[in-house]
Amino acid sequence: SQKIEQNSEALNIQEGKTATLTCNYTNYSPAYLQWYRQDPGRGPVFLLLIRENEKEKRKERLKVTFDTTLKQSLFHITASQPADSATYLCALVTNYQLIWGAGTKLIIKP
Amino acid sequence: NAGVTQTPKFRVLKTGQSMTLLCAQDMNHEYMYWYRQDPGMGLRLIHYSVGEGTTAKGEVPDGYNVSRLKKQNFLLGLESAAPSQTSVYFCASSYYRTSGANTGELFFGEGSRLTVL
Numbered sequence: 001s002q003k004i005e006q007n008s009e010a011l012n013i014q015e016g017k018t019a020t021l022t023c024n025y026t027n028y029s030p031a032y033l034q035w036y037r038q039d040p041g042r043g044p045v046f047l048l049l050i051r052e053n054e055k056e057k058r059k060e061r062l063k064v065t066f067d068t069t070l071k072q073s074l075f076h077i078t079a080s081q082p083a084d085s086a087t088y089l090c091a092l093v094t095n096y097q098l099i100w101g102a103g104t105k106l107i108i109k110p
Numbered sequence: 111n112a113g114v115t116q117t118p119k120f121r122v123l124k125t126g127q128s129m130t131l132l133c134a135q136d137m138n139h140e141y142m143y144w145y146r147q148d149p150g151m152g153l154r155l156i157h158y159s160v161g162e163g164t165t166a167k168g169e170v171p172d173g174y175n176v177s178r179l180k181k182q183n184f185l186l187g188l189e190s191a192a193p194s195q196t197s198v199y200f201c202a203s204s205y206y207r208t209s210g211a212n213t214g215e216l217f218f219g220e221g222s223r224l225t226v227l
Contacts, residue, residue: 008150034215036216041220041221043114043200043202043218044153045218046215049215089153091152093214098214099152100153100154102150
């Protein structure tokens, strides 16, 4: 079956450290992958997109990698801050479908 | 610029009651979507629209109907609510259709929390 998996357990990171979130998928050949941030009681907000032919994408303190061989995307936040605490969702785009992961809750401790 | 606005934000229904969720966007986007979000699951597409007057079924359309009479509005209706429809509903819009050729970044509303007793 087709699956997209993100760590269901919350990720606790000390302020200032790099947070790394994982998005794994099976049985897809995604054209690209998107990452969104969702705060409690709010809608998701788009952060970054990476295409299948791109290995890495950066935006300020954010970095996304995409390994189509491992079927995995990693989302990094460097110099993490308490304000980065949120749930982060990954979404695959394949054949006009957007397939969503359940999200990983990130907690940055001061 | 309000973006995507959903109303109401909260609603409690009894089984069998009907209701309509309204979504309005002011970005002149062609594409609009209704998702539901349940604990431990990814967003699931209910229905979507590729333009005024057109709608299509998504992954979980049963029990829902939609209408797109105006480009800026996308309505989601529940004709006979069931407890299984207790969820948080999100409306989203995009300039491009999600595809391999375009980015299809989605803009979301704040969500509508529906409880069916």
